Amino acid sequence: MNTNTDTTSLPRVLFLMGPTASGKTALALDMAEHHNCEIISVDSALIYRGMDIGTAKPTAQELARAPHKLIDILDPLESYSAADFRADAVREIEETLSRGKTPLLVGGTMMYFKTLLDGLSPLPSADDAVRAQIAAEVEARGWQALHDELRQIDPVSAERIHPNDPQRLSRAIEVYRISGKTLTELTKIKAESLPYQMVQFAIAPLDRAVLHGLIAKRFQQMLAEGFIGEVETLKARGDLHLELPSMRCVGYRQAWQYLDGEFDHATMVEKAVAATRQLAKRQLTWLRGWPELHWLASGDEGNLDKLVQQSR
Numbered sequence: 001m002n003t004n005t006d007t008t009s010l011p012r013v014l015f016l017m018g019p020t021a022s023g024k025t026a027l028a029l030d031m032a033e034h035h036n037c038e039i040i041s042v043d044s045a046l047i048y049r050g051m052d053i054g055t056a057k058p059t060a061q062e063l064a065r066a067p068h069k070l071i072d073i074l075d076p077l078e079s080y081s082a083a084d085f086r087a088d089a090v091r092e093i094e095e096t097l098s099r100g101k102t103p104l105l106v107g108g109t110m111m112y113f114k115t116l117l118d119g120l121s122p123l124p125s126a127d128d129a130v131r132a133q134i135a136a137e138v139e140a141r142g143w144q145a146l147h148d149e150l151r152q153i154d155p156v157s158a159e160r161i162h163p164n165d166p167q168r169l170s171r172a173i174e175v176y177r178i179s180g181k182t183l184t185e186l187t188k189i190k191a192e193s194l195p196y197q198m199v200q201f202a203i204a205p206l207d208r209a210v211l212h213g214l215i216a217k218r219f220q221q222m223l224a225e226g227f228i229g230e231v232e233t234l235k236a237r238g239d240l241h242l243e244l245p246s247m248r249c250v251g252y253r254q255a256w257q258y259l260d261g262e263f264d265h266a267t268m269v270e271k272a273v274a275a276t277r278q279l280a281k282r283q284l285t286w287l288r289g290w291p292e293l294h295w296l297a298s299g300d301e302g303n304l305d306k307l308v309q310q311s312r
Contacts, residue, residue, distance in 0.1 A: 011097050013196040014311055016106045017042075017113055017287060018203040019280035020250075021214040023298045025058055027203060027307070028106040032066035035308050038096045039068045040089060042107030045249045046071040047080055050234060053227045054251040056218065068106075069096075076246035077239055082115040083123075089116060090194065102311045108279075110286035117198060121187040124178040134170050134177075146173060154182035199310045202287045203296040203303065210298070215276045219251065219269065231255040250275040 014037065018024050031037045041047075045055040049072045058068055069092045074080055089105065089112070096103040105113070138146060144163050150172055151158035161168045172183045179186065205211045231252060234240055242253055251272045258268035287293065294310070296303045 008197060010195055010197040012102060012311065013093060013198050014102060014104045014307065015042075015113060015198060015200040016104060016203065016307070017110065017201065017283075017290075017293075018108060018298075019211060019283040019287075020056075020108055020276060021211065021218050021280070022204045024106050024108070024203055025056070025062070027296075027303055028104055029058075029062055029066050030304050031104055031307050031311075035102075035311060036100075037102045037104040037311060038099070039066055040092045040096070040103055040105045041068045041070045042085075042089070042105050042109050042112045043071070044080070044085075044109040044112065044245070046107070047074050048072075048076045048246045048249075049074065051076060051230070051246065051249065051252070053222050053225050053230045054255070055249065056222070076234065076244065079245055082111055083120050085109075085112045086115045086120060093194075093196065104311075108283050110283060114286075116194065119193065121189050123175055123183075123186055127174065127178050130174050130177050131170065134173055138166075138170075143169060146170070149173065154184050156184040157182065198292075199294075200290070200292055201294045201296055201307065201310075202290070203298055204284065204287075205298040211280060212277055214298075215280060216273050219273050219276065222251070223269070227251070228255055228259070232259060235259060250279050 014031075016024055016028055016031075028037075028039050032039050043055070045051065046057050046068075047070060048055070051057070057071060070085075070088055073088075093103045093105075105116070107113075134146070143166055146169055147158060147161075147163040150161065150169065153176055154172060157172045161172060163169065175181070175183050175186065205214070234247075234252075235256060240247055242248070242256055247253060247256065254268050254272040254275060257263065257271075258265060263271070294306065296306060
């Protein structure tokens with residue numbers, strides 16, 4: 001990650017990261033409402049319209065207190081990459097700074113935060129014709145043949161990508177056919193660092209058991225607010241399916257499967273809570289290796305003051 005320390009004269013941008021259910025939204029609302037900050041969401045689930053309850057999207061009342069940028073920007077049928085996020089976030093950061101306010105980037109999608117810090121490799125955009133050609137080859141020869149081809153052109157990627165991982169395998173072949181360069185070559189090239197002083201905070205309960213309790217409680221609250229009805233509405237559209245990134249969001253897949261009769265309500269709750277705990281575990285794993293990070297304890301009354309001091 002970018003650890004350049006010579007940034008003190010640059011505009012200040014605040015990161016507020018943390019696992020799901022750790023209290024990011026409440027702290028960010030206080031910060032935005034009273035301390036000249038504007039919130040930019042860093043969440044790969046909040047981007048989707050019509051997915052409100054199961055993503056714990058800020059309520060209409062909360063958005064009235066402090067508008068959030070980069071929520072409700074896509075239909076669940078659409079895809080959104082880290083590159084898309086970086087471009088959108090940089091635009092929102094610049095617009096926020098131009099208004100004399102401090103950008104406060106809030107969320108739990110660590111890959112998005114990392115993309116802002118480290119930049120992106122210059123990978124080519126998807127090419128529908130190349131993808132169709134690869135799909136036809138797979139139909140004729142199978143994924144193992146495609147993996148053998150990847151091993152010939154890019155043994156490093158072939159070692160990392162399993163033959164049974166069609167999405168990543170297809171992308172590695174596609175990148176080579178479009179650009180003439182391997183995925184390994186291109187991922188070594190990084191974009192220039194952004195011209196900001198990134199002040200990075202993470203918030204989480206001190207006790208993992210407390211976080212697990214918050215996750216279970218919040219899912220029960222989502223159910224009480226009508227989460228199953230929300231998923232029924234999404235299913236009724238007829239054009240969505242469980243392989244879409246939007247429908248892979250924690251909770252939605254389990255509720256969809258419950259509505260399909262794959263298991264009962266109690267099992268759905270158990271599976272959704274377990275999936276959310278796994279998400280939180282992955283988020284914390286990211287954060288434990290994150291450099292230049294200021295930790296906040298969920299519920300600590302001094303958290304707002306710590307953020308305020310760093311925003312000046």
